Amino acid sequence: MATMLVQPPIPAFHTNILPLLRTTNMVITHTSPSTTHQKTQSSRLGECPPGFRPIHRVRVRVAEKTSGLVGDETPTQIKTELYRALQGINRGIFGVPSAKKSEIEGLVEQLESQNPTPDPTVNLEKVGGCWKLVYSTITILGSRRTKLGLRDFISLGDFYQNIDVAKGKAVNVIEFNVRGLNLFNGRLTIVASFKKASKSRVDISYDNSTITPVQLMNVFRKNYDILLGIFNPDGWLEITYVDDTVRIGRDDKGNIFILERSEEIMI
Numbered sequence: 001m002a003t004m005l006v007q008p009p010i011p012a013f014h015t016n017i018l019p020l021l022r023t024t025n026m027v028i029t030h031t032s033p034s035t036t037h038q039k040t041q042s043s044r045l046g047e048c049p050p051g052f053r054p055i056h057r058v059r060v061r062v063a064e065k066t067s068g069l070v071g072d073e074t075p076t077q078i079k080t081e082l083y084r085a086l087q088g089i090n091r092g093i094f095g096v097p098s099a100k101k102s103e104i105e106g107l108v109e110q111l112e113s114q115n116p117t118p119d120p121t122v123n124l125e126k127v128g129g130c131w132k133l134v135y136s137t138i139t140i141l142g143s144r145r146t147k148l149g150l151r152d153f154i155s156l157g158d159f160y161q162n163i164d165v166a167k168g169k170a171v172n173v174i175e176f177n178v179r180g181l182n183l184f185n186g187r188l189t190i191v192a193s194f195k196k197a198s199k200s201r202v203d204i205s206y207d208n209s210t211i212t213p214v215q216l217m218n219v220f221r222k223n224y225d226i227l228l229g230i231f232n233p234d235g236w237l238e239i240t241y242v243d244d245t246v247r248i249g250r251d252d253k254g255n256i257f258i259l260e261r262s263e264e265i266m267i
Contacts, residue, residue, distance in 0.1 A: 119199040120239040131259035133159035186216030
């Protein structure tokens with residue numbers, strides 16, 4: 001509770017006494033001057049000159065101020081900002097402007113600094129289940145995009161990852177939509193094994209991959225090595241953030257992956 005001194009306007013001829021009166025938390029009591037000494041009485045500290053009204057003490061309740069400092073956001077607030085930054089960039093797969101990339105990576109680092117699961121491989125139940133990719137620094141640009149037909153008649157659908165903790169398996173599913181005379185959908189499925197390497201890292205090894213249906217395999221057959229090279233999970237993955245809805249990882253190639261919990265079961 002703060003105490004403030006509220007003073008009515010002061011006559012101009014008494015402004016010379018302000019330095020004496022500006023004492024913290026001081027209350028001056030008015031004493032009526034004697035009628036015989038009104039003209040000769042001088043102003044002393046603790047006394048009021050003629051015509052000077054007393055200062056009244058008023059208690060003012062000061063509202064608590066919430067912190068708005070940068071870096072003081074909660075994970076929920078940071079995730080809201082992150083989702084806003086991810087809008088309209090198609091998961092970053094075809095590249096993003098450098099300023100946007102820096103903004104996203106800054107928000108990722110803020111989340112990582114507040115990771116509620118610092119030892120994720122010790123708590124693999126947090127990691128298991130199905131996840132949907134919302135951002136990655138893996139990109140398909142230039143001639144690779146052209147050769148895979150991703151400029152013209154093939155578009156990328158959703159990316160899913162299903163993690164079976166008991167079996168030590170991760171199944172990655174990349175969906176495709178093919179336009180043309182015969183419109184159809186298909187998927188690339190990559191199966192990998194993983195094992196704990198530390199309290200936050202897993203080693204990953206490629207097992208096998210398939211493309212369905214056959215029509216999609218015919219489309220990609222000539223450039224299948226390029227496609228697999230982009231999505232091959234071989235290496236290690238550091239799980240830098242995981243909660244009930246969001247997971248972030250960094251791999252040995254310097255890539256960042258942001259995934260959200262999904263109710264889909266993709267196998």
